[in-house]
Each structure stands twice: as structure tokens, then as C-alpha cells.
Amino acid sequence: MSAPSGIPDAQQEFLRDALAGLTAEPKTLPGKYLWDETGSDLFDRICHNPDYYPTREEMTLLPRVAAELAARVAPGVTVVEFGSGASRKIRTLLDALTEPAAYVAIDISGEYLEGAIRRLAPDYPGIAMVPVCADYSKPVQLPVTAGPGGILGFYPGTSIGNFAPPEAALFLERARATLGPSLFLVGADATTEPERLQRAYGAADGLMAAFHRNILVRLNRELGADFDLDNFRHAITLCPDPLRVEAHLVAHRPATYRLGGASIAFAAAEHVRTDTSHKYTPAAFQALAIQSGWQPRGLWQAEGGSFALHLLESLG
16 A cells, blocks of 8 residues: 655655555564654663563673773774664763764664753763664664774664564664674574563563554554554564564454554454564574674673673674
């Protein structure tokens, strides 16, 4: 289905993607549309939940990783973060590195990105702050040239898991094109314990449910849809081969909704998948990186080997 003319390009793309997903079988909605200002704020709150282990384990690893990186990265590096969100984790890197020249923050949520940069900038007056509102799953043209210390890319958390293996390889290829000759620090999760995954992604505090239902809020507010939020509950499914956690919104009762002139019918108990988090062992992730033109240069793992930070290098 095509989106009607007369609305901004970003909204047209949102409508096209939503219609394509909601008229498919089974229904889906692209996870990238979870990330408006409200979604980013909700996820930031989720990261403080004790059951959401990736953030806790990453923040335990980061100071050691940053200190070791500081010894390997030349002064004046330009740091480029993909999916910067609240730009909190980057502080650990900026504090450890020697006189970074610039921080380029790439995020799809423009308002949230601008607010994060406003909060960060006063603490780093010597570092150029460059927000880039873009969908980083697509090619991104950096608005700055590399500093005298080259480029260090940063993709923290478990966001690489939002891509299935072929898509993850494509993202890594595009990131290499965006960054050029560079180092790239990437987080990945290899957790296989069902109970731990259930607690992390199906949190009982309601924040994860609100995070996923927010995509319906956006469809109503931005595209004039009429989804009844109370008709949908949040659920997760643990899937093997490849190991992944799928997030779904499940209709309680049959209903038909309007979106962009189309009718979207739901049966009782019908699912719409809103996000996926693939789990990558270090070996699997490094194989993807090599396939995409990167060379593994370092690996740091949390206790028990679940969460990992990978250092990759591209020579061009």
C-alpha cells in the first residue's frame, strides 16, 4: 500500500512501513518506531530495572574497557555513537579518552537527541557536540571529518540484537561505510537462560509493556489511527535457532481499526510483533563482523560470559 501525499516524508515512510507490516501475515511493526521521545524515556527507565541485566553488566564492564581503549586510541579522536539515546554511557568513554575532538550522536528520536546533547555539552566544553537525527540502520553521512586521533564508533547495549543475522551483517557493513577507517566498540548479548530473559524482557513493572504500546500511541497521534490501547497486552516469546526474544502486542478481542484509509482487522489473541532481540555468542558475532569487513581486535565479557563488548577495526 502507498502512503497518501500531502504529509511530511518521515510520516509517509512511517505510514508505509506500518501499513506494510499490519497487512502482512503475521502482523509486524518496525521496532525503530518505538523510539520517539516517550519511547526513549521509557527505555531509559527500563534500564534502571534490576532485572534488565544488559545495562548493569555493560556499565560494570565499561570503565575497564574505556581505560584500556584510552591506551590504544590517539588523542583527539572523534567518537560516533549509534543509537545514542540519553547519551549516558558515552560519559565513561569521554572521561577516559585523551582530549576527544568531537562527539557525534546519531539517534532516530530528534527531540530526545537534542535534549540529551543539551544536558551533556556543559560537562564537556572542549568537545564539539554534533547531534545527527537519522535512522542509523541506513547509510549515514557524518557531518564532520575525523579528528587528529581518527574515529571511534560506539554501539552500546544489545541493539545489534534487534537485527537478524543477515541484517546485522548489513548494518555492520553500513557502519563501516559511515565510519571509514576506524575502531568500533559494539555491545552484544549471548544470554541463553530462559528465566533470566523472561524477567528482563517481560518485566512486571509495566514499563516494557508501556514501551511497546507506545508504538500504537504514535500511530494514533501522528497518523490519525484509532487503535484502542486497552485492547492490547504485551507478551514475549523465546524462540530458538537463531536464539531470540520476540516482543508482541496481543489483541484481547476482535476489532477493526483505521489507518491511512485502510482497515486493519485483528482476531482475538492475534499478535503483532513489535521488536526482536537476537542473542549472539562471541564467536557468532565475530564471524558476522569479519563477513562485514571488520577485524576483531578485542573482547571483554561480563562474569558468566553473557554480555560482551567487542572492539572491531576497519582499515578502510
